[in-house]
Amino acid sequence: MPSQRHKDIEILDRLGEWEQREGSLPQFVELYRDLVRLQVEAGSRVALPEPHLTQEAATGRVREGLPLLGFEDVRLDWGLVQDQFQAVTDILGGHLVPEAGDTQALADLARNMPLLQQVARDWYQGVSLANTAAERCVTEELLNVVIQSALRPFLVAHAEALLPLVKQELWRRRYCPICGGKADFAFLDKERGARWLLCSRCDTEWLFQRIECPYCGTQNQKSLSFLTDEQELYRLYTCEECRAYIKAIDLRKTQAEVLLPLERIVTADLDRQAEEAGYRPG
Ligand SMILES: [Zn+2]
Ligand SMILES: [Zn+2]
Structure with missing residues (x-):
């Protein structure tokens, strides 16, 4: 099992102990727990990718200050990204996060594959999502949170595969x-x-x-x-x-x-x- 997923499972155990001790968890921790549960589920559907770089190529990139994983290198299962995006939206809506605004707008975005792909690319490459968010009547912060959570299972799997190559x-x-x-x-x-x-x-x-x-x-x-x-x-x-x-x-x-x-x-x-x-x- 990828170790990041293992860590997420341990986090759920710790949160469970915390809840037992205190009787309940603060609302923002409950929200976090729901998001971790989702990560664990998604993690089971993401295979640990083979590194796309040799050690030599990786060291060359590191020396030049270039991160190892470009957007094109991330092996994304878009069906799963779409499911994740929707599931994160549901969790935020369920917790009545005040900034969640119109979660319906996010659900529409999740169904619009070309737009979802654009959002994922922009977010990954550090391009502002302000315009897209404004067009969809959601806050940029919220859109960032949702796309980040949707892509995280893939990014942590790649990170785990590539980190041994980083000096x-x-x-x-x-x-x-x-x-x-x-x-x-x-x-x-x-x-x-x-x-x-x-x-x-x-x-x-x-x-x-x-x-x-x-x-x-x-x-x-x-x-x-x-x-x-x-x-x-x-x-x-x-x-x-x-x-x-x-x-x-x-x-x-x-x-x-x-x-x-x-x-x-x-x-x-x-x-x-x-x-x-x-x-x-x-
Ligand atoms: Zn400073
Ligand atoms: Zn990173």
């Missing part, structure tokens, strides 16, 4: 070595306290500098700082130049097995803290 020391860039996405979480490793980033799109982990903003790239020490909690387990890295933040966990401070994708969710208080202080997610 981490050669990369150290601000975007994902597999899909080119931005980071939305970080961690300090157990061994040396080196800082790694986690891709918001495919969950790839990559080695990064301790002192550099993962968004604007400044290395000016005066602009970069972090806050930490009493146990020093979590950090909130902030940048004065672009006013962005990224959350991190210090794996040297815990013996427990940490599931990084879940840490994004359980650290919601840090997001609140950061936004109150005037920072925005990177």
Whole structure:
């Protein structure tokens, strides 16, 4: 079984324990759980692809700063993408997410294959979905969330197949070595306290500098700082130049097995803290 799927199953177990302990889960965690369940189901229908690059070709791309997986390289099963898109829309609608707006418009989009393909390509290549979203009367943020969830099972499968080809020391860039996405979480490793980033799109982990903003790239020490909690387990890295933040966990401070994708969710208080202080997610 691909290990990412295994991780998702462990996340569901942890959420189950959390629910037992507390009696119920906060609404945003329930929503997250429904989305993870969907990922697990879809993951069982996505085979682990063979890498489309040799080690040599991959290292060449890494040296040039080119992510390994272009949109054309992603082997997408469009029927499954369509099902996923619809299922994510249903989940958001079911949780009455206020931004969900007209989920019917999203359902129409899911049935329009050429448009769905365009949305997937644009999103992957970092082209703004603002116009498409406006034409469909949904928010751009919502459209991003839905297409990202619909494509995730494919991206994580490719990421898993390709990551062994990435020589981490050669990369150290601000975007994902597999899909080119931005980071939305970080961690300090157990061994040396080196800082790694986690891709918001495919969950790839990559080695990064301790002192550099993962968004604007400044290395000016005066602009970069972090806050930490009493146990020093979590950090909130902030940048004065672009006013962005990224959350991190210090794996040297815990013996427990940490599931990084879940840490994004359980650290919601840090997001609140950061936004109150005037920072925005990177
Ligand atoms: Zn990625
Ligand atoms: Zn910055």
